[in-house]
Amino acid sequence: MANKIPRVPVREQDPTIRATNFEEVCYGYNLEEAQLEASRCLDCKNPRCVGACPVGLQIPRFIAALHEGNLKQAASIIAEDSSLPSICGRVCPQESQCEGACILGIKGEPVAIGKIERFIGDWKLEHSDEVAADVAPQRGHRVAVVGSGPSGLACASDLAKWGYEVTVFEALHELGGVLVYGIPEFRLPKERIVAREIHEVEKLGVKFEKDVIVGRTVTIDSLLDEEGFDAVFIGSGAGLPRFMGIEGENLNGVVSANEFLTRTNLMHAYDNSFDTPIYVGKRVVVVGGGNVAMDAVRTAKRLGAESVIVYRRSEKELPARVEEVHHAKEEGIEFRMLTNPIAVLGNEQGWVTGIRCVEMELGEPDESGRRSPVVKADSEFEMACDVVIMALGTSPNPLIASTTEGLETNRRGCITASEEGQTTREGVFAGGDAVTGAATVILAMGAGRKAARAIDQYLSQKA
Amino acid sequence: MFTILEKQLLAENIYLMKVEAPRVARAALPGQFVIVRADQVGERIPLTIADFDAAAGSVTIVIQTLGVSTRKICTLEAGDQLADFAGPLGRPSEFVHEPVEELRKRRYIFIGGGVGTAPVYPQVKWLKEQGVEVDVIIGAKNKDMLIYTAEMEQVASHLYITTDDGSAGSQGLVTTKLEELIAAGNHYDECVAIGPMIMMKFVALTTKKYNLKTTVSLNALMVDGTGMCGACRVTVAGKTRFTCVEGPEFDAHEVDFDEAMRRQGMYRTQEQRALAIHAEHEAGHQCRIGLDK
Numbered sequence: 001m002a003n004k005i006p007r008v009p010v011r012e013q014d015p016t017i018r019a020t021n022f023e024e025v026c027y028g029y030n031l032e033e034a035q036l037e038a039s040r041c042l043d044c045k046n047p048r049c050v051g052a053c054p055v056g057l058q059i060p061r062f063i064a065a066l067h068e069g070n071l072k073q074a075a076s077i078i079a080e081d082s083s084l085p086s087i088c089g090r091v092c093p094q095e096s097q098c099e100g101a102c103i104l105g106i107k108g109e110p111v112a113i114g115k116i117e118r119f120i121g122d123w124k125l126e127h128s129d130e131v132a133a134d135v136a137p138q139r140g141h142r143v144a145v146v147g148s149g150p151s152g153l154a155c156a157s158d159l160a161k162w163g164y165e166v167t168v169f170e171a172l173h174e175l176g177g178v179l180v181y182g183i184p185e186f187r188l189p190k191e192r193i194v195a196r197e198i199h200e201v202e203k204l205g206v207k208f209e210k211d212v213i214v215g216r217t218v219t220i221d222s223l224l225d226e227e228g229f230d231a232v233f234i235g236s237g238a239g240l241p242r243f244m245g246i247e248g249e250n251l252n253g254v255v256s257a258n259e260f261l262t263r264t265n266l267m268h269a270y271d272n273s274f275d276t277p278i279y280v281g282k283r284v285v286v287v288g289g290g291n292v293a294m295d296a297v298r299t300a301k302r303l304g305a306e307s308v309i310v311y312r313r314s315e316k317e318l319p320a321r322v323e324e325v326h327h328a329k330e331e332g333i334e335f336r337m338l339t340n341p342i343a344v345l346g347n348e349q350g351w352v353t354g355i356r357c358v359e360m361e362l363g364e365p366d367e368s369g370r371r372s373p374v375v376k377a378d379s380e381f382e383m384a385c386d387v388v389i390m391a392l393g394t395s396p397n398p399l400i401a402s403t404t405e406g407l408e409t410n411r412r413g414c415i416t417a418s419e420e421g422q423t424t425r426e427g428v429f430a431g432g433d434a435v436t437g438a439a440t441v442i443l444a445m446g447a448g449r450k451a452a453r454a455i456d457q458y459l460s461q462k463a
Numbered sequence: 464m465f466t467i468l469e470k471q472l473l474a475e476n477i478y479l480m481k482v483e484a485p486r487v488a489r490a491a492l493p494g495q496f497v498i499v500r501a502d503q504v505g506e507r508i509p510l511t512i513a514d515f516d517a518a519a520g521s522v523t524i525v526i527q528t529l530g531v532s533t534r535k536i537c538t539l540e541a542g543d544q545l546a547d548f549a550g551p552l553g554r555p556s557e558f559v560h561e562p563v564e565e566l567r568k569r570r571y572i573f574i575g576g577g578v579g580t581a582p583v584y585p586q587v588k589w590l591k592e593q594g595v596e597v598d599v600i601i602g603a604k605n606k607d608m609l610i611y612t613a614e615m616e617q618v619a620s621h622l623y624i625t626t627d628d629g630s631a632g633s634q635g636l637v638t639t640k641l642e643e644l645i646a647a648g649n650h651y652d653e654c655v656a657i658g659p660m661i662m663m664k665f666v667a668l669t670t671k672k673y674n675l676k677t678t679v680s681l682n683a684l685m686v687d688g689t690g691m692c693g694a695c696r697v698t699v700a701g702k703t704r705f706t707c708v709e710g711p712e713f714d715a716h717e718v719d720f721d722e723a724m725r726r727q728g729m730y731r732t733q734e735q736r737a738l739a740i741h742a743e744h745e746a747g748h749q750c751r752i753g754l755d756k
């Protein structure tokens with residue numbers, strides 16, 4: 001029987017070698033491996049995986065198509081629900097979504113849905129000419145998309161396919177949002193994957209304008225009233241980093257994970273032929289336990305520093321993808337769980353020399369059901385380090401909301417929008433991290449596509 | 464890509480560039496800045512806007528060659544292109560939001576130090592256009608390092624020049640001149656100072672004595688310039704602020720200048736190394752770089 005085959009292991013770069021380079025950690029499946037893994041799927045009548053996927057990917061269907069060797073069909077089944085399979089296959093938290101629900105996971109190992117999705121996505125990028133999407137005739141409506149992250153890209157590509165004239169406005173000098181400035185090369189290759197996904201969107205006729213900061217260079221209102229756009233989608237993400245507010249946080253050597261990752265990813269600071277500097281030091285402490293923290297700590301390691309994670313809850317609560325935690329450990333990252341910084345220490349010149357922490361223990365569960373950490377009495381201790389990276393989460397940038405009359409936000413600064421993406425302003429839609437706060441690529445992609453449908457409906461009625 | 468329309472050498476190592484950037488020119492207001500990247504491997508450099516012309520679609524920046532990136536920008540000539548020119552960023556000067564009648568009741572003193580004189584100009588020009596009286600002090604090392612004097616003459620009610628060596632105007636610091644003016648019976652309601660951090664610190668200390676409301680424009684280190692990284696954090700009134708989105712202008716009496724100066728030096732060793740590498744590439748080039756900003 002199919003499930004007797006063990007989960008097909010995926011080939012990866014050796015941990016000691018990859019901890020010194022920025023090349024992709026995971027090589028992914030080849031056709032043979034992907035098909036063997038596909039053969040493990042039971043093709044359940046009521047597939048639990050589908051219900052657990054935030055966008056309801058037809059998982060058993062594309063797995064079956066792959067198993068039969070029909071890659072083109074597999075790719076188009078995925079395309080019904082996702083526009084970025086080679087990216088989501090790499091970065092989705094599969095263990096808490098599709099794979100976490102897979103029936104095979106109850107007794108053994110779930111089907112490697114993410115690795116299969118990645119394989120099909122990559123195949124599609126290689127064969128993009130054979131699977132080119134149809135573009136409907138022009139409808140004479142123009143839509144502006146703010147931000148070129150997953151939500152903006154997904155929204156733009158659907159609208160372009162349906163015959164809308166779409167322009168994406170991006171504040172930075174590169175397209176891709178978090179996919180280029182946040183998630184490192186070793187997890188998501190920029191040229192080979194992200195740039196090609198964006199190229200696919202360009203091929204649909206979407207225009208991109210970089211270096212345009214909506215709220216400063218132009219406003220939502222000027223796009224609608226002066227530049228002749230009929231609707232706007234805001235996919236501006238949640239890029240504002242939080243700090244702890246503890247003593248010593250402005251010492252030289254304390255940076256946000258966003259700064260550290262932007263310097264390395266967007267600005268290529270690790271490559272000497274680029275001009276942007278980065279300060280790495282000898283020993284780096286990263287505060288936090290999410291994907292951002294894992295990306296920062298593994299980047300620091302690759303830049304030659306001894307690197308430590310400090311997290312206030314226990315390992316079970318780490319919000320990062322399981323695979324990232326596993327990879328980080330293999331690469332020699334030290335994990336200090338149940339530890340919380342209370343001050344950053346510095347020398348007379350104002351440079352970081354260490355961090356003062358307290359030990360924590362888990363108390364009663366809070367509203368979210370997670371046991372909240374409480375400080376252990378008399379547990380203060382100091383750790384030496386010369387760089388501290390704060391990876392404590394991010395929130396949406398208030399710039400667009402504060403420059404757009406009538407666009408409401410909630411207490412957390414997130415743009416208020418319906419399930420379909422309709423904001424409190426007519427003709428203005430929003431989705432992704434800008435609406436939910438920092439979340440995931442798949443949710444942002446899904447929100448962009450939902451909003452595209454709502455925009456299509458809005459403009460069809462208006463016409 | 465953004466075309467350089469015009470380039471001028473204003474003083475040793477100080478260049479003016481007029482850049483074609485219609486969107487920025489249309490939206491710009493006094494007090495704002497742009498992020499410039501010379502080429503595909505370049506750093507994102509914040510530069511305060513020195514002038515803008517919405518009708519012509521051009522924005523003027525003034526750059527002093529301090530590190531690899533500013534030097535790289537300055538090797539470009541009219542007709543060449545900058546990879547990126549994003550803006551206008553930061554909040555405009557507070558006065559642009561105030562009723563003109565209020566502004567006209569006030570007397571302003573602007574202080575520009577070194578290359579900081581350039582961003583003073585659009586502010587004074589804007590106020591002049593609203594009919595507001597503005598006195599200006601320009602400070603420089605010596606006569607040859609003075610910039611924007613002719614332009615400022617056109618828009619300032621009174622222009623005072625100071626140089627460290629007395630080769631032009633009066634000898635001494637801008638703060639000495641300011642105290643002289645106040646002692647001579649000039650009353651000012653507001654002071655705006657833009658220049659090296661150390662100058663702004665001493666202006667703040669001086670005006671504090673007179674309880675003279677003072678605004679400074681902080682040239683913090685930046686990466687994105689849009690609020691995404693926190694590289695530009697400064698402490699103002701005991702609270703951490705992001706210069707790029709909450710500034711660049713702050714109440715001078717509340718800025719922690721010592722911390723701001725220290726944070727500016729965060730990447731200095733890296734920059735020095737980069738400069739050394741760059742110098743090797745540029746064999747034959749005579750470089751005397753002031754890393755003592």
Ligand SMILES: Cc1cc2nc3c(=O)[nH]c(=O)nc-3n(C[C@H](O)[C@H](O)[C@H](O)COP(=O)(O)OP(=O)(O)OC[C@H]3O[C@@H](n4cnc5c(N)ncnc54)[C@H](O)[C@@H]3O)c2cc1C
Pocket residue numbers: 091092093146147148149150151152169170171172176177178179182183212213214215235236237238239261291292295321397399400431432433434438439440441442444445
């Ligand atoms: C380091 C890191 C690692 C992550 N790892 C994972 C992971 O493993 N798996 C996962 O699912 N998710 C991960 N995430 C989260 C995921 O990347 C985001 O949820 C997702 O990218 C959100 O997409 P978005 O389109 O809403 O916004 P973003 O990707 O943030 O894109 C927003 C874009 O809008 C631009 N923009 C912002 N304001 C303006 C403006 N005013 N004008 C013009 N443009 C503007 C920004 O520059 C940016 O390019 C990670 C995030 C980070 C930071």
Ligand code: SF4
Pocket residue numbers: 040041042043044047048049050059060101102103104110111113
């Ligand atoms: S739950 Fe697992 S076995 Fe069932 S259809 Fe989904 S992937 Fe296949």
Ligand code: FES
Pocket residue numbers: 684685686687688689690691692693694695696705706707708
């Ligand atoms: S420069 Fe990045 S937040 Fe200000």
